[in-house]
Amino acid sequence: NMRAVSGIASDENQARIAITGVPDQPGVAAKIFGTLANRNISVDMIIQSLNKQEINDVAFTVSSNDLNDALEALEKVKSEIQADAILHDTSVAKVSIVGIGMIDRPGIAADMFSALSEGQINIKMIATSEIKISCLIEKAQAKQAVQTIHNVFFPEACGATLVTD
Amino acid sequence: NMRAVSGIASDENQARIAITGVPDQPGVAAKIFGTLANRNISVDMIIQSLNKQEINDVAFTVSSNDLNDALEALEKVKSEIQADAILHDTSVAKVSIVGIGMIDRPGIAADMFSALSEGQINIKMIATSEIKISCLIEKAQAKQAVQTIHNVFFPEACGATLVTD
Numbered sequence: 001n002m003r004a005v006s007g008i009a010s011d012e013n014q015a016r017i018a019i020t021g022v023p024d025q026p027g028v029a030a031k032i033f034g035t036l037a038n039r040n041i042s043v044d045m046i047i048q049s050l051n052k053q054e055i056n057d058v059a060f061t062v063s064s065n066d067l068n069d070a071l072e073a074l075e076k077v078k079s080e081i082q083a084d085a086i087l088h089d090t091s092v093a094k095v096s097i098v099g100i101g102m103i104d105r106p107g108i109a110a111d112m113f114s115a116l117s118e119g120q121i122n123i124k125m126i127a128t129s130e131i132k133i134s135c136l137i138e139k140a141q142a143k144q145a146v147q148t149i150h151n152v153f154f155p156e157a158c159g160a161t162l163v164t165d
Numbered sequence: 166n167m168r169a170v171s172g173i174a175s176d177e178n179q180a181r182i183a184i185t186g187v188p189d190q191p192g193v194a195a196k197i198f199g200t201l202a203n204r205n206i207s208v209d210m211i212i213q214s215l216n217k218q219e220i221n222d223v224a225f226t227v228s229s230n231d232l233n234d235a236l237e238a239l240e241k242v243k244s245e246i247q248a249d250a251i252l253h254d255t256s257v258a259k260v261s262i263v264g265i266g267m268i269d270r271p272g273i274a275a276d277m278f279s280a281l282s283e284g285q286i287n288i289k290m291i292a293t294s295e296i297k298i299s300c301l302i303e304k305a306q307a308k309q310a311v312q313t314i315h316n317v318f319f320p321e322a323c324g325a326t327l328v329t330d
């Protein structure tokens with residue numbers, strides 16, 4: 001399991017935006033992200049889970065530097081997309097494990113989530129791909145998160161650094 | 166914009182599972198995915214968006230062949246993780262665009278979402294990474310989805326195939 005993971009990354013310069021209560025209909029996602037693209041705002045994680053009664057939330061992260069521009073742009077289309085609210089959270093960090101073919105390795109995501117759980121670190125959002133498993137967590141816990149994940153996936157490295165004369 | 170995308174993929178052999186109403190606390194995600202890993206069930210997209218009042222939903226996809234095993238395993242831990250429900254949907258397909266460095270290209274995701282919207286195809290779930298933007302849609306619309314996305318990102322190819330004698 002451990003060898004599939006080649007690295008751990010942490011990004012504390014992200015802000016999370018969530019557009020809540022939008023109609024779950026064609027065109028909504030296009031409007032949201034088209035609006036951001038028109039302002040040349042790059043979006044990192046886009047996460048949309050299942051709807052409830054034809055209503056959904058669309059969450060995503062942007063660079064902290066782009067947060068104000070993004071919010072301003074989205075406010076302009078808020079009524080058009082019939083959103084209940086546009087929420088944001090700057091107190092987040094994205095912690096990821098990177099590897100090859102992780103999807104075919106059941107247990108890698110579970111091990112990452114266990115590592116965070118061991119550190120009492122709550123997982124706010126999750127997005128995965130074959131080469132990257134990312135969790136959004138509390139920014140203040142980012143360094144601890146990297147450490148606990150490192151202990152799980154690179155235990156021999158930790159053993160070496162503990163040797164003192 | 167168009168050149169960043171190297172391909173379009175469609176997978177009609179996935180089933181979506183959603184575990185709803187779980188406490189948004191450390192250990193929950195680890196329990197869910199540890200349970201699946203113990204049965205050697207591979208998980209594809211894991212999507213968890215923001216919580217509401219300390220409660221969250223965790224959605225993910227598995228291969229259709231693994232659906233029954235996955236549901237059986239999750240039922241056993243349902244009360245331990247205090248889930249309201251374990252839902253599933255087999256009528257889904259995952260449609261993705263694949264490329265390099267797509268996160269730094271605002272507008273690629275928007276173009277994909279627009280393509281689907283043009284085809285009146287509702288986007289049920291979204292998960293993204295730098296090299297892959299994936300949408301879960303209605304299975305019956307998978308082929309149409311690939312076609313509309315292809316028209317947007319590879320227009321010259323479509324032009325060629327429309328020539329008839």
Ligand SMILES: C[C@@H](O)[C@H](N)C(=O)O
Pocket residue numbers: 022023024025026027028029030048056058278282286287288289
């Ligand atoms: C919510 C949003 O993703 C909507 N379902 C759409 O297709 O655009």
Ligand SMILES: C[C@@H](O)[C@H](N)C(=O)O
Pocket residue numbers: 113117121122123124187188189190191192193194195213221223
């Ligand atoms: C909901 C689940 O992701 C929870 N927040 C956890 O950390 O495990």
